[in-house]
Amino acid sequence: MEEDIGPAGPGNGTQPVIRLEGVSKVYSLPFGDVIALDKVSLTIMPGEFIAIMGPSGSGKSTLLNLIGSLDVPSEGRLYIDGEDTSELSDDELTELRRDHIGFIFQQFNLIPLLNVFENVEYPMILKTRQSIRKSRKAHDLLMRIGLTDSMLAHKPKELSGGQQQRVAIARALINDPAILLCDEPTGNLDTKTGEVIMDLLKEVNASGKTVIMVTHDPDVATYASRKITLVDGRIV
Ligand SMILES: Nc1ncnc2c1ncn2[C@@H]1O[C@H](COP(=O)(O)OP(=O)(O)O)[C@@H](O)[C@H]1O
Numbered sequence: 001m002e003e004d005i006g007p008a009g010p011g012n013g014t015q016p017v018i019r020l021e022g023v024s025k026v027y028s029l030p031f032g033d034v035i036a037l038d039k040v041s042l043t044i045m046p047g048e049f050i051a052i053m054g055p056s057g058s059g060k061s062t063l064l065n066l067i068g069s070l071d072v073p074s075e076g077r078l079y080i081d082g083e084d085t086s087e088l089s090d091d092e093l094t095e096l097r098r099d100h101i102g103f104i105f106q107q108f109n110l111i112p113l114l115n116v117f118e119n120v121e122y123p124m125i126l127k128t129r130q131s132i133r134k135s136r137k138a139h140d141l142l143m144r145i146g147l148t149d150s151m152l153a154h155k156p157k158e159l160s161g162g163q164q165q166r167v168a169i170a171r172a173l174i175n176d177p178a179i180l181l182c183d184e185p186t187g188n189l190d191t192k193t194g195e196v197i198m199d200l201l202k203e204v205n206a207s208g209k210t211v212i213m214v215t216h217d218p219d220v221a222t223y224a225s226r227k228i229t230l231v232d233g234r235i236v
């Protein structure tokens with residue numbers, strides 16, 4: 001995998017891309033503690049396509065957010081590419097997220113004031129200070145994801161849900177992350193559009209990226225090569 005992530009060694013497929021050891025997440029609320037994740041251990045190899053399933057409130061989003069370093073464990077260890085994330089500074093975690101992990105969400109989470117082109121370009125500017133206008137690779141990505149030239153100047157709200165999710169996928173992939181995290185990526189889409197998006201994610205996975213997807217839809221989960229089910233914050 002990328003070279004700047006530390007002394008973890010080459011991503012030759014023999015080292016887990018993600019490893020959790022006894023990871024818990026406890027939220028302290030006025031009326032008591034909520035154990036969102038309860039000593040979860042999990043190993044994910046490069047190139048896997050994982051579906052995280054389970055009922056509402058079972059800890060799926062919490063698990064995904066921890067893997068994506070959007071949040072930190074209350075207990076236990078999380079390794080990304082062999083690197084113990086508890087030993088990274090905030091800046092290093094931000095860098096790890098920016099350069100190695102892409103996110104897509106049920107609500108698309110595009111920036112409303114930016115057009116399609118600017119939304120996709122934004123993470124690349126954060127990383128390289130370069131516009132994607134200068135990048136052949138970025139242009140190829142847009143076309144591969146099915147974003148036509150005529151769509152690029154539009155604001156997100158002028159697009160259909162399926163088109164917005166395409167934009168979100170392109171944005172997630174623009175920095176060429178090794179890991180793509182998806183939280184209910186088809187949750188706001190009709191079945192047919194959902195299938196188109198899932199085919200796209202399948203393609204992304206086939207291109208070598210590790211895809212970890214939260215879904216409560218068994219049909220959507222069939223796209224994955226491994227299913228993990230959470231109940232009450234535990235893998236069952
Ligand atoms: N930021 C938070 N503060 C307090 N409780 C939270 C927070 N995020 C999640 N929870 C609680 O943690 C549990 C798991 O939530 P979540 O991971 O969102 O579940 P899922 O995605 O499976 O629906 C739930 O009981 C939820 O209410």
Ligand SMILES: [Mg+2]
Pocket residue numbers: 060061062
């Ligand atoms: Mg959730």
